[in-house]
Amino acid sequence: MSIWGEVAVAGVYEHPTRYAPDKTAYQIHAESARGALEDAGLGMGDVDGLFTSGVGPIGILSLAQHLNLRPDHLDSQAIGGSSFVSHCLHAAAAIAAGLCSVALVTYGSTAASERFAIGTGGGGMGDPADHFEAPFGPTIVGSYALCAQRHMYEFGTTSEQLAEIAVTMRRHAVLNPRAKYREPITVDDVLASRLISSPLHLLDCCMISDGGGAVVLTSRTRARDLKKRPVVILGGAEAVRHHGVGERDLLDIAARQSGPLALARAGVRHADVDCCMVYDSYTITVLLTLEALGFCRPGEGGAFCANGRLGLGGDLPTNTDGGGLSSNHPGMRGIFLVIEATRQLRGERGAAQVSDAEVALVHGTGGMLGQRHSGVTLILGRA
Amino acid sequence: MSDAKRPPRPLPRIDEETRGFWEACARHELYLQRCRACRAFRYPPRAVCPACLSSEVEWVQAGGRGTVYSFTVTYQNQAPGFRERLPYVLAVVELEEGVRVMTNVVVCPSETVRIGMPVEVEWEDVTSEVTLPLFRPRA
Numbered sequence: 130m131s132i133w134g135e136v137a138v139a140g141v142y143e144h145p146t147r148y149a150p151d152k153t154a155y156q157i158h159a160e161s162a163r164g165a166l167e168d169a170g171l172g173m174g175d176v177d178g179l180f181t182s183g184v185g186p187i188g189i190l191s192l193a194q195h196l197n198l199r200p201d202h203l204d205s206q207a208i209g210g211s212s213f214v215s216h217c218l219h220a221a222a223a224i225a226a227g228l229c230s231v232a233l234v235t236y237g238s239t240a241a242s243e244r245f246a247i248g249t250g251g252g253g254m255g256d257p258a259d260h261f262e263a264p265f266g267p268t269i270v271g272s273y274a275l276c277a278q279r280h281m282y283e284f285g286t287t288s289e290q291l292a293e294i295a296v297t298m299r300r301h302a303v304l305n306p307r308a309k310y311r312e313p314i315t316v317d318d319v320l321a322s323r324l325i326s327s328p329l330h331l332l333d334c335c336m337i338s339d340g341g342g343a344v345v346l347t348s349r350t351r352a353r354d355l356k357k358r359p360v361v362i363l364g365g366a367e368a369v370r371h372h373g374v375g376e377r378d379l380l381d382i383a384a385r386q387s388g389p390l391a392l393a394r395a396g397v398r399h400a401d402v403d404c405c406m407v408y409d410s411y412t413i414t415v416l417l418t419l420e421a422l423g424f425c426r427p428g429e430g431g432a433f434c435a436n437g438r439l440g441l442g443g444d445l446p447t448n449t450d451g452g453g454l455s456s457n458h459p460g461m462r463g464i465f466l467v468i469e470a471t472r473q474l475r476g477e478r479g480a481a482q483v484s485d486a487e488v489a490l491v492h493g494t495g496g497m498l499g500q501r502h503s504g505v506t507l508i509l510g511r512a
Numbered sequence: 513m514s515d516a517k518r519p520p521r522p523l524p525r526i527d528e529e530t531r532g533f534w535e536a537c538a539r540h541e542l543y544l545q546r547c548r549a550c551r552a553f554r555y556p557p558r559a560v561c562p563a564c565l566s567s568e569v570e571w572v573q574a575g576g577r578g579t580v581y582s583f584t585v586t587y588q589n590q591a592p593g594f595r596e597r598l599p600y601v602l603a604v605v606e607l608e609e610g611v612r613v614m615t616n617v618v619v620c621p622s623e624t625v626r627i628g629m630p631v632e633v634e635w636e637d638v639t640s641e642v643t644l645p646l647f648r649p650r651a
Contacts, residue, residue, distance in 0.1 A: 249588045260524035261556040262614045264644055266586060266594040271602045274584035282582070282627040326602075327585040374562065375555035375611035377604055379582055 133394055136221040137352035137359035137512060140169025140345035141468040147309045147457055149339040150242035154184070155195045157237030157341035162196060165343035170356030171231060176345075178202040178229030180220055182212035183238060183461050192235070202229035208369075208503035209495020210408060213344070213464035215505045218365040220346045230347060237341035238459035247337055247460055248410075249325065258372070262500065270334055270411065272499035274326040277413040279379045281328060283428065288328055290431035291412040292319035295332050295454050297440045298409060302451025304441075304481040309338050310455045333412040335453035335462075342464045344471075349512060359512040360474045363488070364395025367505040380417065380427075383504025384492055388422035391490075391506035399424055402508075403486040404473050405445055406466035408494040409452040415439070418492055419447070422506070446483045449473060463493035463505070470509050487511050521593040523642050529559045532571045537643040540635045543571040544609055555611045576633035577650065578607040585622045601625050605647050619648040 142164025144157055158181070166172060179200040181189050189205040202223050206215045213236055220232035240247060248270045254263050267275075280286045296316055302308035314332060322331035352359035368386035392398070399422075407418045420430035424445060439447040450456045450469045457465065470489035472478050489509045496502035526534045533556075536543035545557040549566035560567055583603035589595055601617040603625070617625050618634055631647040638644055 246590045250590055254522055254525070257529065257558065258556055260530065263522045264524055264638075265602055265614050265616050265646075266521065266589055266591070266597075266600060267602055267614060268586060268589050271584050271586050271589075275582040275602070275604060278584055278627065279582040323587070324585070325588045327587070329584075372612070375553060375613070377581070377612040377614075379604070 132221050132225040133364050134361050135349055136224045136346055137349045137361045138217070138344060138467065138471045138509065139347050139352040139355050139359060140165040140167070140171065140357065141471045142168055142343050143465060143468050144237070144341040145307050146340055147307070147338045148241055149239055152239060152339070154237040154239050154341070155192065157239070157339070158192060158235040159196060161237060161341045161343035162233055162235050165233070165345045168357060169345045171345060173198065175231045176200060176233045178220060178223055178232035180204045180206070180216035180232060180234040181236065182207045182216070183236060200229065202232070210410070210461040211463045211493030211495035211503050211505040212461060214467060214491055214493035214507055215367055215503070217344060217346060217362065217467055217507060218367060218505060221362045221365065224346060224348055230351070232346040234344040234346070234464065235341070236343070236461065236464045238461065239339045240460040241337050241339045245337060245460065248334055258501070267500065268326060269497055270329055271326040272497040273411045273413055274329045275499045276379045276417060277328050280413065280417065280430070283380070284431065286416070286431035288320055289316055290435050291333055291416065292316040293435045294409070294412040294415050294439065295319050297437070298448055298452045298454040300440055301449050301481060302455035305451050305456055308451040308456040309336055329411055329413065335410050335458040338457045338459050340457045340459040342468050344464060344467050352512070358475050360471045360509050361512045362507060363397060363510045364391045364393070364508040365506060366390035366394065367503060369501070369503050371501040379499055382417050382421045382498055383494070383502055384418050384421035384506065387504045387506040388492065391508050395508035397488055397508050401488050402445070402490045403488050404449060404470070404483045405447040405490045405492070406470045407447060407492045408462055408466065409448055409454050410494065412454070414494060414498060415447065417498060418494065422490070422492060441481060441483065449478060449481045449483065463495070466491045466493055467507065474509055474511050520638060521644070523638060526641065530557050532569070533557050534642065536571065537635070537645055538641060540643065542574045542576045542633050542645055544574045544611060546570050546572050553609060553611055555613060574607055574609050578605045578631055578647070580617065580625060580627050580629045580631060581606040581612050582627060583617060583625050585625070603647065605631055613645070616646045617648065618646045
């Protein structure tokens with residue numbers, strides 16, 4: 130039984146909202162489900178697999194009621210912002226195994242209108258390791274900042290190189306009418322913005338917005354008869370990194386395991402990848418992720434991400450919607466990575482279209498680099 | 513270093529797996545857990561050795577010396593217990609025993625902290641039961 134190449138993304142929808150104080154998260158789930166099913170040319174009656182996260186430990190039960198679905202397959206994998214990328218990987222396995230035939234992945238959040246202090250709030254005390262970390266005040270941005278500082282120390286990476294990543298994402302957002310921040314910025318603007326947790330400045334950090342989205346997956350055979358040109362899952366893998374028994378290595382991230390495995394499963398080389406959608410919670414996340422995925426050698430991420438390489442027209446256009454740094458970030462951004470990669474492979478992106486995009490790499494990070502985190506890589510291709 | 517006027521940080525839960533560590537901290541002694549069967553250190557402490565699955569535990573006194581493996585000066589944290597202390601230095605310190613621990617570097621201006629800086633443990637008595645192992649520069 131093969132998974133790779135057999136399952137397609139048939140419908141996608143990115144909710145247009147960035148600030149929705151009058152909506153509930155469940156409403157955004159439902160509106161996004163409708164959008165993705167319309168995009169595929171399917172209806173609620175076709176859905177027999179439901180995938181979601183961010184709705185609480187057993188919130189998928191409430192979501193099923195809200196959508197009045199009685200699916201044969203449920204999966205509320207919760208590994209942080211990468212969860213929705215993982216859902217697409219699990220949906221591919223479930224569809225290939227015959228556990229369901231049409232999988233619906235939904236996401237909705239009102240993080241901005243509820244004023245969640247995601248990046249700079251206090252840490253939780255739910256898990257054993259938290260009791261050895263939270264007393265010392267690791268914010269999320271602080272945890273990533275530890276990684277950035279170490280990368281600078283080991284390899285001479287500069288704040289200017291990190292800033293270039295933010296500048297490139299903003300350049301992409303200028304082309305995206307729905308992006309939250311569309312005013313062009315310069316490297317100097319990033320460096321002049323206030324330090325949140327050294328060496329990371331305000332403009333090295335993603336925003337907090339409201340929003341949501343949905344993805345519909347089915348077999349490649351069935352997708353051929355649906356509305357949109359199918360995009361197939363060529364390969365995928367997931368991984369976790371933590372500190373084991375005390376050997377914390379801040380630069381060894383999950384992408385180093387999931388990336389090569391996903392590429393091998395897809396039979397795709399780095400040179401075949403036309404564009405990347407990677408979680409950009411912070412500028413350092415992009416640098417460490419592309420490095421760990423193997424697009425450059427360890428330590429070379431700073432130079433690799435500079436000089437326009439990640440921009441449209443560059444060697445490796447990345448986050449062509451503006452990413453979490455400039456378009457939207459409702460707290461768990463993974464689903465938008467799959468949505469934007471799909472739109473690129475369909476050729477729907479207009480001024481932000483990567484020419485002849487045939488293969489896209491998606492990588493979601495969940496949890497926190499520097500503490501415990503997940504990484505999920507998907508390789509998507511034109512059918 | 514304790515400052516009764518400031519709201520408390522989140523305090524660790526002391527339980528069967530971690531009592532040996534926190535009771536030593538309360539005596540101003542840094543102890544690391546080691547597996548009696550396979551001799552592996554493990555931090556944070558836990559009841560079962562993930563290497564050999566033994567429950568036989570011993571506690572070994574650590575020297576309390578190490579070097580800064582990484583750090584960040586935190587300028588923004590809305591959580592009570594931290595917003596009153598800004599800016600503060602969050603750090604990972606590599607102990608001489610090889611274990612890397614999350615902590616704060618204190619008793620020095622934050623702009624003087626560097627990776628590789630030699631540090632030693634500095635105790636913060638937070639309550640009658642909880643003392644946190646922080647670190648300060650050493651000569």
